Amino acid sequence: MVEGLSSLMVMILQVAGLSMLALSQIVHWRKVMADEAFPGTRALRWGALSALVLAWVLSQAVLGFAMGTVFWFLGLVPCGMVVTLLLCWRSAWLRGVGRLFGT
C-alpha cells in the first residue's frame, strides 16, 4: 500500500515536472495561459528540474537505486504522454501549474 502510494506520488511529481517543462516553451504557455505574461524559461525550467529530481529521489527511497532509476525513466513515458494529450485536448487543466509562475 505504502509502496503503491509512493509510486503514485513519484508519477504525480513527474507529471508536474514535465508540465512545467512544456510550459517553458512559449507556444505551449500561450495556449494554456492565453494573455498572461510569459515568466521566462528560467523559473519554469528550474521548477521542472526540481520536481523531476524530487521524483527521482522519492523513487529511490521507495525502490532502491537501480529499480528506482528504472522506474523514473519508465514513468516518463505515460507522464509525458499525459502532459502532451492534456496540452492537445484539455490545455485548461494545466492552468494551475502555470499560475504558480504567473506574475
Added chain:
Amino acid sequence: MFDSARQSMLWLHRFIGVGFSGLLLIAFFMGSLAVYDRELDSWMLPQTRLAPVDAPISLDRRVLPHVASLSEGKPLMQWYVELPDARRPLLRFQAWTLEGKGYSRFLAPTGDQVLPDAGSRGGDFFYRLHYTLNIATWSAGTRLLGLAAMVGLIALIAGVCIHARLFQDMFTLRADKSPRRLLDLHNLTGVFALPFHFIIMLTGLLILFPLYLPAGVHAVYQEQADQFGAEASAAYRREASGTPGPLASLDQMMAQARLHWGNGEPTFLRVWHPGDANAYVEISRSAGDRLSKDEQTLYFDGASASLLHESRLPAAAGTFKFLAGLHVTHFQQPWLRALYFLAGLSGCVMLGSGLLYWLEKRRLQNANGRFGIASMTLFTSALITGMPLATLAMLVANRWLPVGLNARADWEVQVFYGAWLLATAHAAHAIWRSPQRRAPWSVHCLAISVLAVLAVVSNAWSTGDHPWQAIKHGLTAVAGVDLVLLGVALLAARVGWRLHSRSGAVVALGEVKNG
C-alpha cells in the same frame, strides 16, 4: 547520392523502418504481453486459479513423495520445482528422464492435489513467440529477430540524428493535421521511451549473444559450448556415480539457503541425478526484489545436505545478469511491471505510427495509388489490427474449446494463426475493392472490440469468475486481464466508430464532388 549526412540518415531510418518494423512490432507486442505471462496463465488455465497461501511449503511432504508417480517411475536425470510467488501461487514440477523425455505438472501448494493437464500453452505462447517467432528450424526466428533488433538500434540512433526539433516538438501533437499527427505520435513515443527502446533492444541482443556471435565461444571451448555457460554462471557440476544413494531433507536445505542469503527467498530447486549417491541439489534465490537476474545459486550434497558450492559470478557475468534482468523482468514490483507493459506498447505505437505516416506520405505523393502502396497497406493492416485480432481470437478459443479435446493447446495455436490469416485476407479483400486502397481499419477495430468483450463474457460464462467475483476471491490476475480486455474493447470501439463515421463523411463528400 545524398546532399547531407542528415538526408542519408533519413533514408536509412526509412529503409530500416519499412523493412524491419514488422518483426519489431511482433517482438514488442508479444513482449508486452509476456510481461504478464503468469497472469495470462491464470486466465487461460482456470484449473490453476488458486487463492494465495501464506503457510510455508514443505517440499519433503508436498513434492518428494510424488516424484515417482509424476514421472511414471522412470529413472531421471533431474527434476525441479518452481516455488509459488506473489504472481503464481502454485508449485510447478518438471522432470527429465535419462532419455530426455520431459514431464510438467502444476501442484497445489497445500494438500495432495496435482492439477489436471493444462490443455493450453497459456502466456508461454506469447513469450516464446516474442523471441522465436515459433520458427525452430536453425533458430531462424530468433536470428531474424536478432537482425531486426540490431538494425532497430541503428534506426533509433538515426532517428535521433534526423529529429531536428527534438526538444521544441517534445510535447507537440497536432491532432487535427493529417498525416502530421502520425509523425508527431511517432516522435513522441520514440522520444519519451527512447531509453527503454534502446535498452530493451540492446539487452535482447545480449541475452542471446552466444547464438548471434558464436565464433568467440567456439574458438575457446570448441565442441564444449555448454562448458562456457557453466563457467560464466559459476555453476557446479558432477557426474552420477551409478550407485544408489539417499536424498536428505529438502526443507533443511531451503532453510540453510535462507540463512545464507539473509533476507532472500528460494524460488527454484533442482535435484540432479536423483536416487544416485552423487545426487546434488541446486537452490536459486528469487529475483523478485531486485533487477539483476543473478540467482546466487547454492549447491548442496544430496545425501548429507552440506553446502558444496556457492556461485559467485565474475564481474562480466554479473553485469550481463543485470542487463538480462532489465529485459526479462523477473522482479515482482507491480507498478514497475505496469510501466514496462506501457513502455512496450509505446514501442508498438512508435512502430505502427511510423509505418502509417510513411504510407500516408506515399499516398499523397501518388494520388492514384500503386501496387506498392496497396501491399504496404495490407502489411500494416495485418500487423496493427491483425495481430491483436489473432490474440483475442486465441483467448476466446481458449474458453470455447472443449476441455477434453485432443491436442487442445495445438488447436488454440491454430486458431491464432487462422484468425491472423483471416484478418489479413479480409484486409486484402477490402484494399482490393477500395479505389483509395484503404485498409479496413474501422471494421477491424470494431471486431477487436467485439472479441475483447466476448473473451470477458466467455471467461465469466465458463468459469463464473467475472471481474467482481475474481476480485472477491483474491484472483487479481484474472480480474486484471478482464479489466484490460474491457479497456481495449472501449478504446477499439471508440476508434472504430470514429473511423467509420469519418469514412462515411469522406464517401459523402466524394459523391457530392462527382455529382
